[in-house]
Amino acid sequence: GINFIDTAPDYxxxxxxxxxxxxHRRDQFYLATKCGCAYKQHDDHLEVIHEWKPDVVQRNVELSLRRLQTDYIDLLQFHGGDAETLKNAGLIDQLLDLKEAGTIRLVGISSKIPDLADLIALNVFDAFQIPYSCLTPEHHDLITQAAESGAGIIIRGGIAQGGPDAEIQRPALNDVWGSAGLDAILPEGMLRAELILRYTLTHPHCHTTIVGTCNPEHLNQNVAAIEAGPLPDDLYEGIRDRVGIALRVV
Structure with missing residues (x-):
């Protein structure tokens, strides 16, 4: 079943x-939230910002524990940030201290190019949350590198950044789908969203993926896609080849 829940103070x-x-069923779930989340009040709106300060992190943790109605967080992730900033601000040590105290179980970060490689090199993170889908494959090798460091890999954007009949329409990614001619190799009876999700799961170092939805029908379809398992090797490689060519010309 579904037992990994990802959230953040600014969601x-x-x-x-x-x-x-x-x-009331706390032991049935792994709860992952984030830190470095702050707010800036404008005249007409409240802006979500990220601040890399110890007091911001501490406030995030205390509020998250209260809101989640728990006395520990399974995975606390920096909501971005680069290696130099997090180290110099003492924030990595702060999270390691929280881990030692049992307030959090694991230390992670949500990151992407260009910061990801330096963060992997720190060799302190238990998990990385990284964007990846068949239409946004640029982190493919970094996912492998992060996993080989011993960290768990959480994929985000595996459906929402997928383009056609995904729940968030992104015209630029729909263009990649068309340029790659993926409809030509889409197996009969398979939804595009299923292909996209199963492609994400086929990466050999995808340990879990975040799939949000506001639609029960989509949720059932996503669960069915996951239960169907990884794509056949020839289809997976065919998609990689076609998208690689398309991205060089899009």
Missing amino acids: GVSEERIGRFIS
Whole structure:
């Protein structure tokens, strides 16, 4: 079943809802949230920003524990940041201290190019959250590098950044789908969204993937796609080849 829940202090009321509905079954779920989240008030709106300061991290942790109605966090992730900034601000040591105290179980980071390689080289993270899909494959080798460091790999954007009939429409990625001619190799009866999700899961170092939805039908389709398992090798490599060519000309 689904037992990994990813959230953040700046995802609206997400943490409160998670706490309300699953705190009584806490041992059945792995809860991952984030830190470095702050807010800047403007005249007409509240802006979400990221600040790499110890007091911001501490406030995030305390509020997340309260909202999630738990006394520990399975995985606390920096919500971005680069290696030099996080080290110089003492934030990595701060999270390691929280881990030692049992407040958090694992230390992670949500990151991407150009910061990811330097963060992997620190060799301190238990998990990396990295964007990846068949239409946004630029992190493919870095995912392998991160996994070979001993870290767990959480893929984000495996559906939302997928393009056609994904839940978030992104015209530029739909163009990649068309340029790559993926409809020509889409197996009969398979939805595009299923192909995209199963492609993500086929990466040999994808340990879990974040798949958000507001639609129960989509949720059922996503679960069915996951249960169908990885794509056949020839289809996976065919998609990689076609998208690689398309991205050089798009």
